[in-house]
Amino acid sequence: MPRTPRTLEEVDSFKQQILDVAAKIVIQEGFNNLSMRKIAAALGVTATTLYNYYKNKDEMYFYIRIRGFQLLQKFFENAYTISGTNRDKIKALIHAYIEFGIQYPDYYEVMFINRNVPKFLDCIGTSLEEVGAREKEIALKPFAYVVEKLQYHLELVPDEAYNTALQLWVECNGVVSLYNSRLLREVHDNPKYFVDSYVEILTRRYVPLE
Secondary structure, eight states: OOOOOOOHHHHHHHHHHHHHHHHHHHHHHOGGGOOHHHHHHHHTSOHHHHTTTOSSHHHHHHHHHHHHHHHHHHHHHHHHTOOSOHHHHHHHHHHHHHHHHHHOHHHHIIIIIOOSSOOHHHHTTSTTHHHHHHHHHHHHHHHHHHHHHHHHHTTOOHHHHHHHHHHHHHHHHHHHHHHHTTHHHHHOSOHHHHHHHHHHHHHHHHSOOO
């Protein structure tokens, strides 16, 4: 009896499962050791099945990043809906970035830490150029979103907002990296408390109490 075709929702869900598994393998074994067979084995399907959804592991890598940056954008947008002062909104955005990195450590690693993976410039003139360009476009959206909110709520000129966003990114990335590597747990009894406290410190630094 032929198998009932997946619904659009089921197809999308399965594609996300593929990316979740692929991201874990990239972090645990490195991008060079990622293979369709390993992903298929983890999902209990054949490697041939995966080719119905992604061309190869290089394309899949870009879709991992696309999904990650789309998730980060949602974290920012949800955080921004908080009611309150300008300071409250900026604090919520800072916390959202760190919370995303802690909740999705595999995606975070692929998006911001892992070096030995394909980049857009590597794909120019190849079959991956289109998906690489799309990934780059989507990757820039969360950063642009924060720049826009900093400019508006802190009344900064564009260059100041841009540089402030970069500074925040550097500091928040350090917090997420130390937390996810478990190094923070070696020097602090309550790393979650430290993270929350540090968000407040960052907020005061960039948005002083009135």
